[in-house]
Amino acid sequence: MMMKLISLLLINLVLMNVAVLGVYSSNYFSRDDFPPAFVFGSGTSAYQVEGAASEDGRTPSIWDTYAHAGSAHGATGDVACDEYHKYKEDVQLMVDTGLDAYRFSISWSRLIPNGRGPVNPKGLQYYNNLINELVSHGIQPHVTLHNYDLPQALEDEYGGWVSREIVIDFTFYAEVCFREFGDRVFYWSTVNEPNVYVLGGYDQGFTPPQRCSPPFGVFSCSKGNSSSEPYTAAHNILLAHASAARLYMTKYKDKQHGFIGLSIYVWWLVPLTDTKEDAIATQRAIDFQVGWFLDPLVFGDYPTIMKQNVGSRLPAFTNLESKLVKGSFDFIGIIHYNNMYVRDRSNSLKREYRDYNLDAAIEIIQIQGNSSAFEFPIAPWGLRGVLEYFKQVYGNPPIYIYENGQRMKRNSTLDDISRVKYMHGYIGGVLDALRNGSNTRGYFAWAFMDVFELLDGFGSSYGLYYVDLDDPDLRRYPKQSAKWYSQFLKGESISLDGVIELEKNLSTPSHAYLQ
Numbered sequence: 001m002m003m004k005l006i007s008l009l010l011i012n013l014v015l016m017n018v019a020v021l022g023v024y025s026s027n028y029f030s031r032d033d034f035p036p037a038f039v040f041g042s043g044t045s046a047y048q049v050e051g052a053a054s055e056d057g058r059t060p061s062i063w064d065t066y067a068h069a070g071s072a073h074g075a076t077g078d079v080a081c082d083e084y085h086k087y088k089e090d091v092q093l094m095v096d097t098g099l100d101a102y103r104f105s106i107s108w109s110r111l112i113p114n115g116r117g118p119v120n121p122k123g124l125q126y127y128n129n130l131i132n133e134l135v136s137h138g139i140q141p142h143v144t145l146h147n148y149d150l151p152q153a154l155e156d157e158y159g160g161w162v163s164r165e166i167v168i169d170f171t172f173y174a175e176v177c178f179r180e181f182g183d184r185v186f187y188w189s190t191v192n193e194p195n196v197y198v199l200g201g202y203d204q205g206f207t208p209p210q211r212c213s214p215p216f217g218v219f220s221c222s223k224g225n226s227s228s229e230p231y232t233a234a235h236n237i238l239l240a241h242a243s244a245a246r247l248y249m250t251k252y253k254d255k256q257h258g259f260i261g262l263s264i265y266v267w268w269l270v271p272l273t274d275t276k277e278d279a280i281a282t283q284r285a286i287d288f289q290v291g292w293f294l295d296p297l298v299f300g301d302y303p304t305i306m307k308q309n310v311g312s313r314l315p316a317f318t319n320l321e322s323k324l325v326k327g328s329f330d331f332i333g334i335i336h337y338n339n340m341y342v343r344d345r346s347n348s349l350k351r352e353y354r355d356y357n358l359d360a361a362i363e364i365i366q367i368q369g370n371s372s373a374f375e376f377p378i379a380p381w382g383l384r385g386v387l388e389y390f391k392q393v394y395g396n397p398p399i400y401i402y403e404n405g406q407r408m409k410r411n412s413t414l415d416d417i418s419r420v421k422y423m424h425g426y427i428g429g430v431l432d433a434l435r436n437g438s439n440t441r442g443y444f445a446w447a448f449m450d451v452f453e454l455l456d457g458f459g460s461s462y463g464l465y466y467v468d469l470d471d472p473d474l475r476r477y478p479k480q481s482a483k484w485y486s487q488f489l490k491g492e493s494i495s496l497d498g499v500i501e502l503e504k505n506l507s508t509p510s511h512a513y514l515q
C-alpha cells in the first residue's frame with residue numbers, strides 16, 4: 001500500500017540472494033484445502049478509490065490536504081478510481097472475480113463533515129448503497145473506520161490524534177457507523193495500521209498530517225514533536241479504538257453479531273548477523289513494531305523495553321485505561337508485504353534527543369531479492385513467521401490478513417506474472433500456517449484495483465485490475481493476477497508449474513503490453 005515509506009526509513013540497502021520461490025509444503029493446492037469458512041477477498045480504502053472529493057457535502061481530510069500540498073508527486077485522490085460513481089460496476093467485477101469479501105473504508109468527513117455534528121444524508125446514502133450492492137451479491141463487507149483520512153477540521157481544531165479529545169469524536173463517529181450499517185456489516189476495523197500512521201505522520205513527517213520536529217523528519221514540518229508525538233498519538237489511537245470497541249461489544253454485538261478489531265503493519269524481522277546483539281535487537285524491533293499495539297491489547301500494557309527506552313515520553317496507562325484496552329478486540333488485521341533485517345544500534349540510546357528509531361536502537365535493512373528493487377522478493381516464510389509469532393506470543397487470536405500483494409510499476413503490463421507468483425507463494429504460505437495451527441480466518445489481496453497510493457500517487461500499482469486514467473470512463477481491465485485469483489477462487493487447483501507455463505507462453509513476441 002505505501003511501501004515507498006519503508007524505503008525512506010532505510011539507512012542501508014543490502015543485496016542478498018533470497019530464494020525467489022517460497023518455501024511451502026505443496027506447490028499444488030486449491031481452495032478446497034482451506035477451511036470452508038475461510039474468507040478470500042481484496043481491498044481498497046476511501047480516499048484511494050472514491051474520488052468525488054468535494055461532492056455531496058464531503059469536506060477535506062488530512063489526506064486531501066497532504067495530496068493538495070503536492071506531497072504525492074502532485075497527484076490527488078480528487079477523482080481516483082471514481083468508485084463513488086462506479087461502485088455498481090466494481091461490485092460486478094468482484095462478483096466476476098469470485099471474491100467472498102471486500103475490504104473498504106468509510107470516509108469520516110463524507111459521513112460526518114467536519115468530524116462531528118450532524119450526519120450527511122448523501123454520505124449515509126452512498127455507504128448504504130455500496131453495502132447493499134455488496135450484500136445483495138453475497139459479498140461480505142469488511143469496513144475500516146480510519147485509513148489516514150482524519151477530517152481536516154479536527155486536525156485544525158485540536159491537533160487530531162495528538163489530543164485526547166479525539167477519543168470522544170472517534171467514538172461518536174464509530175457509533176454512527178455501527179447504528180446505521182451494523183445490521184449488514186459484521187467486520188469492523190477501527191484504525192488502519194496505526195504503527196505506520198504515527199511514524200509517517202508524527203516522527204518522520206512524510207505522511208498526513210506531516211508533523212515532526214528537527215533534527216528529525218524528512219521534510220521541515222510546521223508543527224510537531226518527533227520525540228513525543230508518535231507515542232502520544234499511538235496512545236490516543238489505542239484509547240479511541242478501545243472506546244469504540246467497548247461500545248460495540250456492550251451495545252451492538254448482541255443484536256448485530258459482528259466482530260471488531262484493528263490492523264497492524266508487520267514486517268517479518270530477522271537479525272542481520274548471528275551476533276547476540278543483533279538477535280536482541282531483532283526482538284526489540286518486534287516489540288517496538290508489533291508489541292507497541294499488541295501488548296496493550298493482549299496484556300494491558302506497553303512492552304517493558306519500550307517503557308525502559310522511551311521513559312516519560314511514553315504515556316502510561318491508568319488502571320482503568322489498561323482494563324479498557326486489554327481484550328478490546330475480536331480479531332487482529334495483519335498487513336504484511338515483506339521482510340527486513342535488523343542491526344543493533346544500541347549506541348543511539350546515548351543521544352539526548354531521540355525519536356522512535358533512536359529509542360528502538362535499531363537499523364532496519366531491506367532484504368532484497370534479485371528481481372528489480374521495485375518489486376518485493378517472494379518470501380512467504382516471512383508471513384509464516386508473523387503468523388507463528390502471533391500464535392505463540394499473543395495466544396493465537398483470530399487473524400485476517402488484510403493486506404498482502406506485489407508492488408509493480410503502474411500500467412507497465414497486464415501480464416503481472418510476478419504478482420501471480422507472489423500471490424501463489426503467500427496463499428500457499430497461509431495454508432502452511434493454517435496446517436500448523438494458525439487461527440487465520442481470511443486473506444485479502446491488496447489491492448482490488450490500481451488505486452491512488454499514499455506516497456507515489458499513481459506511480460506504483462498493486463491492483464488485480466488496471467484502471468486506465470487516460471480514459472474519461474476510467475475503464476478497468478483484468479490483469480493476469482485477477483484471472484489467476486479468479487481461477488483459484490472458483491476452485492481450480494493451482495500450481496507454480498501453471499504460472500511458469502503461463503510466463504513462458506507470455507514471453508513469446510505476442511506480449512500483451514498496453515499501448
Ligand SMILES: *[C@@H]1O[C@H](CO)[C@@H](O)[C@H](O)[C@H]1NC(C)=O
Pocket residue numbers: 213224225226227228313
Ligand atoms: C518534545 O517533547 C518533549 C517531551 O515532552 C520535550 O521535552 C521537548 O522539549 C519537546 N521538543 C520540542 C522540539 O518541542
Ligand SMILES: *[C@@H]1O[C@H](CO)[C@@H](O)[C@H](O)[C@H]1NC(C)=O
Pocket residue numbers: 017020370371
Ligand atoms: C536469483 O539469484 C540466484 C542466485 O544467483 C539464481 O540462482 C536465481 O536464478 C535468480 N533468480 C532470478 C529470478 O533471477
Ligand SMILES: *[C@@H]1O[C@H](CO)[C@@H](O)[C@H](O)[C@H]1NC(C)=O
Pocket residue numbers: 410411458459470514515
Ligand atoms: C499509462 O499508459 C498510458 C497510455 O496508455 C500513458 O499515457 C500513461 O502515461 C501511463 N501512465 C503511467 C503512470 O505510466
Ligand SMILES: *[C@@H]1O[C@H](CO)[C@@H](O)[C@H](O)[C@H]1NC(C)=O
Pocket residue numbers: 388392436437
Ligand atoms: C509449528 O507449531 C509448533 C507449535 O507451536 C512450533 O513449535 C513450530 O515451530 C511450528 N512450525 C513452523 C514451521 O512454524
Ligand SMILES: *[C@@H]1O[C@H](CO)[C@@H](O)[C@H](O)[C@H]1NC(C)=O
Pocket residue numbers: 498499501502505
Ligand atoms: C500455454 O500455451 C499452450 C499452447 O498454446 C496452451 O495449451 C496452454 O494452455 C497455455 N498455458 C497457459 C497456462 O496459458
